[in-house]
Amino acid sequence: MCLARNILLSLLLALPGIAAADDPWRGKVAIITGSSSGLGYELAKIAADKDMKLVLVDINPGPSVALASRILAEGGEAVAIEVDLAEREQRSRVIETALEQYGTVDYLFNNAGYSYLATLEQMDVDMAQHLFEVNYWAYVDLANQVIPVMKAQGSGSILNVVSILAHRSAPPGTGHYAASKAALVGIFQAAAKELEPYGIKVFLASPAGMRTNIGRNAVGPLAEERRDRADDWEPPEIAAQDIFDAMLKDEVLFFPGYVEGP
Numbered sequence: 092m093c094l095a096r097n098i099l100l101s102l103l104l105a106l107p108g109i110a111a112a113d114d115p116w117r118g119k120v121a122i123i124t125g126s127s128s129g130l131g132y133e134l135a136k137i138a139a140d141k142d143m144k145l146v147l148v149d150i151n152p153g154p155s156v157a158l159a160s161r162i163l164a165e166g167g168e169a170v171a172i173e174v175d176l177a178e179r180e181q182r183s184r185v186i187e188t189a190l191e192q193y194g195t196v197d198y199l200f201n202n203a204g205y206s207y208l209a210t211l212e213q214m215d216v217d218m219a220q221h222l223f224e225v226n227y228w229a230y231v232d233l234a235n236q237v238i239p240v241m242k243a244q245g246s247g248s249i250l251n252v253v254s255i256l257a258h259r260s261a262p263p264g265t266g267h268y269a270a271s272k273a274a275l276v277g278i279f280q281a282a283a284k285e286l287e288p289y290g291i292k293v294f295l296a297s298p299a300g301m302r303t304n305i306g307r308n309a310v311g312p313l314a315e316e317r318r319d320r321a322d323d324w325e326p327p328e329i330a331a332q333d334i335f336d337a338m339l340k341d342e343v344l345f346f347p348g349y350v351e352g353p
Contacts, residue, residue, distance in 0.1 A: 116141035120193040125203030127154040129303030133331035145169040176229035201230040202252045208313035226271035264313040298330040
């Protein structure tokens, strides 16, 4: 009886270690871009609750710095950095910071983005190219930089926030934004197949409209008349939780929140 009790006790004591080893989140290093508001902020809060080690990235770092400070005060691990993702030379600081702080990267959440509102006829080429630097090239560049790290460890996940507008007809004036998101679908669906043999998962999350600052931060000739366009959309925390749930599965493309796929 005593022997059986000791064996049972040993098994019970071992369970927390087993659970921790199987936990896909606890102690993992995650980079989250666009972490100061909206969906990125909600992703960061969930990641912190899951005891992940965070690198928070935003061009307006104030809220990210405050969140990182709160996480540290509560015993977690987080660092916030100011990066303009439109500037190619600044993007390398994202991966470098993660490696300096934590030695690796397990999750890359490509989330940062904004909206340039203009018809094709109204297009300013420089403004359209700037949009693509943030909404497309930053995603591709950061993924490209993190792939060797993930290959070396034989695991990793790259989550890219796209949009339902990458799959449906875009309303007038939103074509440039929709195009930047559709381009992500094209390259990262291919990348999912390319990286699968190395244990690296690639995801494309296509939410519908969320109650974020996308309207207030929009630029372009049609921006002023649409500042409040996101006020009645769904809360971003719904999509954020759906994203974490979906990343436990193998579907590359999914539609978080209330939206249904095409």
